[in-house]
Amino acid sequence: MTSHVDARPVTIITGGGRGIGAAIAERLAAEGHDLVLTYRERRDDAERVADGCRAAGARVEVLPLDQADLDACAELVPEAVRRFGRVTGLVNNAGITGRIGPFLDGSIEEAELVLRINVLAPMALCRSAIAHMSTERGGAGGSIVNVSSGAATHGAPDTYIPYAASKAALNTMTLGLGKEFARSGVRVNTVSPGTTRTEIHAAAGRPNAPDERAGGIPMGRPGEPPEIAGAVAYLLSDDASYVTATDIRISGGK
Template sequence: MGGLCLITGASSGIGAAVARMAAARGYDVAIIYHSNRAGAEAVAADVRAAGQTALLCPGDVATPEGVAAIFAQIDSHGAPLTALVNNAGVVDLPARVTEMTHARLRRMFDINVIGAILVAKEAVLRMQDRGGAIVNISSAAARLGSGGQYVDYAASKAAIDIFTKGLSDEVAASGIRVNAIRPGLIDTEIHAKGGLPDRAQKLAHMVPMKRTGTAEEVAEAVLWLMSDAAAYVTGAVLDVSGGR
């Protein structure tokens, strides 16, 4: 497809892998990040080394003002937005539901759900006259529930699954395809951010394939859903979880 691909949470992990792969396949990339400027700049350097334009966009998807600021930067760039990868998300320290606070839940849903919906809204407004592709990053936790660890995170990702289906139905006639990826145990920094840096490796034995996945393996699935090879695929949720 080519054009401009906007990726939230693109300074590390899956988002960074998608950004690098998108550039290698002919996309210019808008790299959205919250606080990790060094990571975002490293990704931007790789995008430019691939011969594509990199647009660095600091912004907080958890607030309407932050989302507006992101799209103001996109609009000033002038290139048509053809793809969105809704990747920004957070986990928290493991906790039972009886231990969760309103503040924890508010942060989780502001970023993982409300932020993703508001970003998708703005993308649709810019794609509806020419079509495009949206890929939401969900999680296998949406199926597994994550009891005793991250029930709130799992619930936020389940919301993304059904949002994907509903939005896909709304915008299909405008030529916009909306799909989601459910990664499983992927070896990225998100586990350390949740206080369990070795979590993926310790749980790898539960995966039928007996290993963790890589950010690049998730990125391959994202790029396929963005591409014309998936032209008749919308409203789908694809597991990239090693069979778990």
């Protein structure tokens, strides 16, 4: 007999301790998910988010993950399965932009790190998740949501071209995985936020970037993390049962 707890979806959210990841965690906890949240350095932030999700009735595990370590990425899904018995969802949210500025002012070493964290880490995580979820391998199916960016389609000149390139690669990976594993019970989609009010801009050296860009957004303002979380929750839900290899752009019309 399946218990109520065993029937709850179990979703991994990378970078779940702040910004868009935290908003996704809070939304999914309210919708009945149990969660695995990862963080790189700021454990206290992740634990605060976890406490709020637990108050909403979710079981939550908080795990460290440096996405530059691809071996550690490959072990995250198996570790989540050890703790919860299964994984039904993966949200590849964690990422970095690199420094904001002209292309020639950046270094190839920084670009390499951006690609490693934003492309190769999600690839390693997707491999593990699909191997666990695939009905052709004895799994029960599942859903993966990759958090991309509107920058993937406009290139981000004078801003962060390596970041835009990494997100374009993520979109292409999503398209391929969504099609290859559609008959294996695994749906793979992206959400592509436009400029959103998070700390990622401060980490790149431009804390006021969201407000600076507001004039170029048809809605006249940056997005807020909960506005991204709603689309992620939809893609993980049964309402999206016929949606795969699809990108949802959330950019205020830009």
